[in-house]
Amino acid sequence: MTLSPATAHPAAGRPAIGRTLLRLHRPALLVWTAFVVVGAGGLLWIHCSAAPRDRSCVPGDWCVYTAFTDTGNVMNLLGRALSYAPCAVAAWAGAALIGRELESGTAALAWTQGATPVRWLTAKLATAALPLLAGTAVLALVYNTVWSADQDVLVTHWAWDRVFVPRGPLLPALTLCALATGALAGLALRRTLPALAAACAATLAVRLYLRELWLPLRGPLHGFWPLHLAATGIALALTALATTAAYAVLRRRSA
Numbered sequence: 001m002t003l004s005p006a007t008a009h010p011a012a013g014r015p016a017i018g019r020t021l022l023r024l025h026r027p028a029l030l031v032w033t034a035f036v037v038v039g040a041g042g043l044l045w046i047h048c049s050a051a052p053r054d055r056s057c058v059p060g061d062w063c064v065y066t067a068f069t070d071t072g073n074v075m076n077l078l079g080r081a082l083s084y085a086p087c088a089v090a091a092w093a094g095a096a097l098i099g100r101e102l103e104s105g106t107a108a109l110a111w112t113q114g115a116t117p118v119r120w121l122t123a124k125l126a127t128a129a130l131p132l133l134a135g136t137a138v139l140a141l142v143y144n145t146v147w148s149a150d151q152d153v154l155v156t157h158w159a160w161d162r163v164f165v166p167r168g169p170l171l172p173a174l175t176l177c178a179l180a181t182g183a184l185a186g187l188a189l190r191r192t193l194p195a196l197a198a199a200c201a202a203t204l205a206v207r208l209y210l211r212e213l214w215l216p217l218r219g220p221l222h223g224f225w226p227l228h229l230a231a232t233g234i235a236l237a238l239t240a241l242a243t244t245a246a247y248a249v250l251r252r253r254s255a
Contacts, residue, residue, distance in 0.1 A: 025096065025097070025127075025128070028092060028096065029131060032131060032132070032135055033131075033135070035085070035135070036135040036138060036139060039078060039081065039082060039139050039142075040138060040139060040142045042074060042078050043075075043078060043139075043142045043143055043146045044142065044146070045074075046071055046074060046075055046078075046146055046150065047145070047146045047149060047150055050069070050071040050074065050153075051071060051146075051149075051150040051153050051154075053071075054071050054153040055152070055153060071150075071153055071154065072154060072155045072156070075146075075147075075154055075156065076156065076162055078143070078166075079143070079156075079160075079161075079162030079163055079165075079166055080162045082139055082143065082162075082165065082166035082171060083161055083162050083164075083165035083166055083171075083207065084204075084207065085136075085171075085175065086171075086174040086175045086177065086178035086203050086207060087178065087200050087203045087204050087207060088200075089132060089175055089178040089179055089182065089203075090178035090179070090181050090182040090185075090199035090200050090202065090203035091182065091196045091197075091199055091200040092182065093128065093178065093179050093181070093182025093183055093185075093186065093199060094181075094182035094183070094185040094186045094189075094195035094196050094198065094199030094200070095182075095186070095192045095193070095195055095196035095199075096192075097124055097128060097182065097183065097186065098121075098124070098182065098183050098185075098186025098187060098195065099185070099186035099189065099190065099191055099192040099194075099195035099196065100192045102186060102187070102190040102191075103190060103191050103192050107120060111254065117250050117251070117253075117254040118247065118250065118251070121183065121187075121246065121247065121250055124183070125179065125180070125183060125243070128179055129176060129179060132172075132175050132176070132179060133172050133175070133176070136171045136172040136175045137172055139166060139171065140166055140167065140168055140169065140170075140171045140172060143166045143167055143171075144167045144168060147163060147167060158224045159224075161207075164224070164227075164228065164231075165207070167224070167228070168225070168228045168229075168232070169228075169229070169232045170228055170231050170232045170235060173232045173235035173236050173239065174203075174206070174207065174210075174235050176235075176236070176239045177203070177206060177235050177236075177238050177239040177242065178199070178203040179239075180239045180242035180243045180246060181199050181202050181203050181206075181242050182195070182199040182203075183242070183243075183246045184199075184242050184243075184245050184246040184249065185198040185199035185202065186199070187246050187249045187250050187253065188249050190253075206235070206238060210231055210234065210235065211231070
């Protein structure tokens with residue numbers, strides 16, 4: 001019996017899953033890249049221009065700043081944007097990455113063409129996680145560097161969410177948690193808009209109430225880094241739970 005090339009080599013002539021996903025989600029990747037560039041650029045502007053300008057302003061002199069050039073305003077705005085970015089990631093993951101493909105039947109079609117459901121989900125999560133991790137790692141590093149170097153001109157405190165979240169590995173951990181939560185919502189609801197809303201709401205709840213989870217640790221732990229790393233560990237644990245649940249739902253749905 002002679003096998004056709006497609007039968008003998010199911011993957012031959014077909015783009016790799018990762019490459020296909022990158023092409024499908026290129027607009028989202030471009031938006032994410034722009035967000036990282038603008039965020040890092042704004043932080044570097046604070047460090048290289050705004051902070052030295054503020055230090056050179058002699059007390060008593062008339063130093064006029066607009067809302068868009070005031071160091072504290074810009075730093076607070078960037079901190080808020082970074083700390084809420086995981087909510088946008090969750091909405092995208094639940095809607096565009098997972099929910100839309102299940103709702104339209106694209107995922108089911110892919111499962112009949114050599115990509116098993118588990119491989120399909122793994123490729124989607126891995127392809128999305130790499131740029132998200134790289135971008136949030138850069139933003140967290142730049143934010144921590146700027147905040148640590150320019151505290152003398154910044155009216156803020158490390159316990160505030162807009163500093164606590166983006167200043168270290170908690171930002172990448174929350175972003176991964178958002179990705180896993182979005183995938184779980186998409187797989188469970190299989191509808192774009194409901195998955196978007198559920199994933200965003202769940203991630204927002206984690207973002208707003210994460211401190212309540214590690215509040216009992218204030219006794220044995222003191223200072224920013226012990227508490228920040230504890231919160232990061234909690235976020236990673238939630239990521240693992242959401243990821244495990246997503247694969248469990250996928251196996252049940254595709255059985």
